[in-house]
Amino acid sequence: MIAVFIPSQLTSYTDGVSRLTAAGGSIEAVLDDLDRRFPGLKFRVVDEQDRIRRHMRIFKNGDRAQDVRAVVGEGDEVLIFGALSGG
Template sequence: MRVLIPSPLRSYTQKEVVEATGGTLAEVLADLDRQFPGIRFRIVDEQDRMRPHIRFFVNGEQEFDLERPLQPTDALDIVQALSGG
């Protein structure tokens, strides 16, 4: 499936859009980490929870469940909020 990578994480992928496989959101993140070591830890914490500044959108709809079933034709957008002072 097509995965949109936010600009703060593109140092891992060197691309804005990559391809990944998996039957659930968690499996897609594992595939991303296989291809781009270290990226998953920037997205999901040690307790397998989405980090507070990360949002997932599957086919344009926000998703919070890492066990959500996905289809190969789905599109995943990973969005990272920026903060500063």
């Protein structure tokens, strides 16, 4: 299983839980697994073309993932963050 850390702005989709586990061989598959259990979560992280949304950041084992097709494996950690912006 993959450990997934959910940012506070998305825990309303996960019943308040910020640490989850999910199955999958890629970040996309992990998001699909989470979305089956928590509908709407994936769409908040990626857009219709499966690109990471501009205001979101995903890290795999501490390294920023640029693409949801990044491979993950047993014991990996995926961290999802909402990027800060302002003006």
